[in-house]
Structures are given as structure tokens and as C-alpha cells.
Amino acid sequence: MSESTSINRLRNIIIALAAIALSTAIFFGFQTQTTSVSLAAQAEQSTPLEVALTNGKPTLTEFYANWCGSCQAMAPELAKIKEKYAESVNFVMLNVDNSKWLPEILRYRVDGIPHFVFLNTTGEAIAETIGEQPSSVMEANLDALLANLTLPYAYATGQTSDFKASVSVSQPNSTDPRSHGAQVKVGS
Known part of the structure; x- marks a missing residue:
């Protein structure tokens, strides 16, 4: 060779x-x-809503979707925040594409995501923010939530992804006396 x-x-x-x-x-x-x-991994690790509403800890409920660019953009910072506050705050993630969460979507009037609802220790909604939020805003709100104070950035709105629930109101059904003048139709 x-x-x-x-x-x-x-x-x-x-x-x-x-x-x-x-x-x-x-x-x-x-x-x-x-x-x-990833949003899916964080959702798997999140506290179930039923547990969060009964365990006596304050809760941050996040309405999200896997396709939501704003939700994906916030995921890395939220993962750090969730790690920091894991012992003292419940983190609940509800995917708006899952019809199971339709009652909550309607209750909290979710029309843009990410949509965050802050619940006190008794499960009562006390504030919300919609859209991308800087981690400093999220942490300030969580600190106030833990101290039972007014959230400094409540009802703040950042960049959102449009979302429409698959529920619409149609004309009243006058033949059904239980309709009380309204009929809900699922699907658009």
C-alpha cells in the first residue's frame, strides 16, 4: 500500500x-x-383542573393551542416560571382545540390565545391576561397572586392568535318551551 x-x-x-x-x-x-x-410536554405535566380547584393553592390557567405561535413563543419562559413557582401555584393548561374545555372557554370568554386566568385559593377567577406576556409581567402577577394582592398587570393584552369557539347562537326555537328564547348550535 x-x-x-x-x-x-x-x-x-x-x-x-x-x-x-x-x-x-x-x-x-x-x-x-x-x-x-413543548406545549404538549408542559400540558402533560400541568395540574388537572379538578385538582387545582380543590387543593387550596392559587392557580394560573392557560388556554392554549399547539398551532398558536404566541403560545409557542412563550413556552420556554413559561417552563422556567412553572419550575420556579411549582410548589406554591397550580399550573393548568387547557387546549382550546379540545371540546372538553368548551364550558371553561365560554365561562372565561376566551377569544384570543394564549389567555391566562388567575384563580385565588378558592378557585375564583380574580384576573386575566391575554396574549404574549413578558416573564417579568407573569412573575409580578404570580407574586401578587401568592400575596393575595391586586395583580399589577391584570387584564393586560399582548399579541394573540385568533380563536373562535365552535359554538354559535341561532334563532330561537319557538316550539320548545325550554329554550327560553335561545338555542345553542355546536359547529359553525
Whole structure:
């Protein structure tokens, strides 16, 4: 074997090893990045609404959707906030695309997401914010919620993604005496 063939073979082995190492690093980098702040992962780890309403801790309820750009933009910062306040605040995530949450969507008049509802220790809604919020605003509101004070940034509105519930009101059904002048139709 000539010396140039040996050098070429060694160079090719080094390039192959470098490519494998780089591919592995990129693969694990993307895995770590997407799972640690994904909305789905955070929703899985969130407190169930039924538990949050009865455990005596204040609650931050987040209405979100996986397709919501503003929700995705806030996910990394909210993950840090949730970690910081995990012991003292319930974090509930309700996906607006799940019809199970339609009563809550209607109760809190969700028409843009992300939509955050702050509940006191008895489960009463005391404030809300809509749209992207800086982490400093979210933390100031959570600190006030924990101290049982007025939230400094209540009813603040940032950038939102449009959302329309799949419920509309149609003409009254005059033949049904239980309708009391209104009929709810599911679907648009």
C-alpha cells in the first residue's frame, strides 16, 4: 500500500467519525430543545383542573393551542416560571382545540390565545391576561397572586392568535318551551 493511500484512508476515517459525532450532537440537541419546552410536554405535566380547584393553592390557567405561535413563543419562559413557582401555584393548561374545555372557554370568554386566568385559593377567577406576556409581567402577577394582592398587570393584552369557539347562537326555537328564547348550535 502506498503512503498516499494510507493518508487518504486515515483522512476518510477521521471525516466519517467527525460526521457521526456532529450528527449525534445535532440529534440530541434537537431532542432536548423540543421536549423541554413543548406545549404538549408542559400540558402533560400541568395540574388537572379538578385538582387545582380543590387543593387550596392559587392557580394560573392557560388556554392554549399547539398551532398558536404566541403560545409557542412563550413556552420556554413559561417552563422556567412553572419550575420556579411549582410548589406554591397550580399550573393548568387547557387546549382550546379540545371540546372538553368548551364550558371553561365560554365561562372565561376566551377569544384570543394564549389567555391566562388567575384563580385565588378558592378557585375564583380574580384576573386575566391575554396574549404574549413578558416573564417579568407573569412573575409580578404570580407574586401578587401568592400575596393575595391586586395583580399589577391584570387584564393586560399582548399579541394573540385568533380563536373562535365552535359554538354559535341561532334563532330561537319557538316550539320548545325550554329554550327560553335561545338555542345553542355546536359547529359553525
